[in-house]
Amino acid sequence: GAGVSQSPSNKVTEKGKDVELRCDPISGHTALYWYRQSLGQGLEFLIYFQGNSAPDKSGLPSDRFSAERTGGSVSTLTIQRTQQEDSAVYLCASSLFPGSMYEQYFGPGTRLTVT
Amino acid sequence: AQTVTQSQPEMSVQEAETVTLSCTYDTSENNYYLFWYKQPPSRQMILVIRQEAYKQQNATENRFSVNFQKAAKSFSLKISDSQLGDTAMYFCAPPGGGADGLTFGKGTHLIIQP
Numbered sequence: 329g330a331g332v333s334q335s336p337s338n339k340v341t342e343k344g345k346d347v348e349l350r351c352d353p354i355s356g357h358t359a360l361y362w363y364r365q366s367l368g369q370g371l372e373f374l375i376y377f378q379g380n381s382a383p384d385k386s387g388l389p390s391d392r393f394s395a396e397r398t399g400g401s402v403s404t405l406t407i408q409r410t411q412q413e414d415s416a417v418y419l420c421a422s423s424l425f426p427g428s429m430y431e432q433y434f435g436p437g438t439r440l441t442v443t
Numbered sequence: 444a445q446t447v448t449q450s451q452p453e454m455s456v457q458e459a460e461t462v463t464l465s466c467t468y469d470t471s472e473n474n475y476y477l478f479w480y481k482q483p484p485s486r487q488m489i490l491v492i493r494q495e496a497y498k499q500q501n502a503t504e505n506r507f508s509v510n511f512q513k514a515a516k517s518f519s520l521k522i523s524d525s526q527l528g529d530t531a532m533y534f535c536a537p538p539g540g541g542a543d544g545l546t547f548g549k550g551t552h553l554i555i556q557p
Contacts, residue, residue, distance in 0.1 A: 363547075370447075370534060371547040417486060428545060429476045429495075434488035 330354070332435035334420050340441045341410055349405045349438045353422030360403050361432060362395060365417040377403060378426045410442045449535055449548035456525055457556050463510075464520045464551045466535030472496075475537065477511070478545065479520045483531040491533070494518065522553075530555045 333352045341347050353360050362374040374387045377397040388394070392410075397403040407414055417439050421432040446469045456462045468477075479491040494502045494511045501509050506526075510519045518537065522529055532552050536545040 370549040371545075373546070419486075419488065421488070431478075431490055431493065432545065433490075434480075437486045439486075 332420060332422055332433050334418075334435035334438050336438060337436065338439045338441075340443060343412060343442055344409055346406065346408045347410055347440065349407075349418050349420075349440070351403045351405070351420030351422075351435060353401065353403070353420070354433055355401075357422035357424055357433075358400065359423045359426040359430070360397060361421040361423075362403070362405050363419040363421065364389075365419060365437070367416070371419065374405070376426065407440075410440075412442045415440055415442045447535055447537055447546050447548035449533075449551050451551045452549070453552040453554070455554040455556060458525060458527060460525055461521065461523045462525055462553065464522075464533050464535075464553065466518045466520070466537075466548055468516050468518065468535070468537040468546075468548075470516065470537055477509075477518045478536040479507075479509070479518075480534045480536055480547075481529075481531045482534065482550070483528075488534075492520065525555045527555050527557060529553060 332354055335350045360377040363371040364374055365371050375382050375385055375395050379400050380397050392408045395405045417437045419434055419437045421434045423430040423432045448467045450465055475496045477494045481489045481491045492502050492504045492507050494509050501511050506523045508521045532550045534550045535548040
């Protein structure tokens with residue numbers, strides 16, 4: 329079956345502009361996760377969704393970051409007024425249910441470059 | 444927050460050799476799962492192997508096996524008969540607690556030389 333897809337695969341934007349990153353999880357997966365991977369670093373957890381709700385948003389780096397999920401499926405991560413430090417690869421993952429015992433399936437990521 | 448330490452930023456071995464990647468972590472949980480993920484240059488994160496903390500037997504998946512020492516909170520990955528396709532970043536991922544996302548180490552860049 330289809331895996332997790334993300335779009336765009338690459339995005340170059342000017343400082344101060346807003347960007348939207350999209351994640352399409354595996355059909356039927358109730359949990360969806362967003363991570364950020366900066367150059368030479370590990371993955372930083374940003375936010376997760378159980379269905380359409382996000383129980384914990386404390387991992388978002390600043391109030392310029394927001395995320396939503398509609399219909400229990402597609403999710404968008406929005407970054408407003410982008411800064412150069414936002415440059416990173418943004419990875420999305422989904423799992424059948426929330427909880428660390430369930431394998432997370434990752435998308436190919438969106439590489440964001442803020443100039 | 445949980446902490447994860449991968450003490451080897453980069454390792455290089457010859458093809459067909461055996462290599463072990465180390466990982467230590469900190470958690471207050473008793474029953475949990477740990478994962479090793481592989482990220483090749485394509486950026487696609489792929490699950491390599493999973494260990495259930497309540498199981499004493501170390502997980503094995505073909506050429507990949509783990510040495511899990513619960514008391515020491517150590518979770519190393521052994522790759523036997525390494526292949527060129529094993530070249531990738533390898534991330535150790537113990538639980539982040541509850542339903543939060545996983546906590547990933549900074550990774551080990553493994554290079555398999557022909």
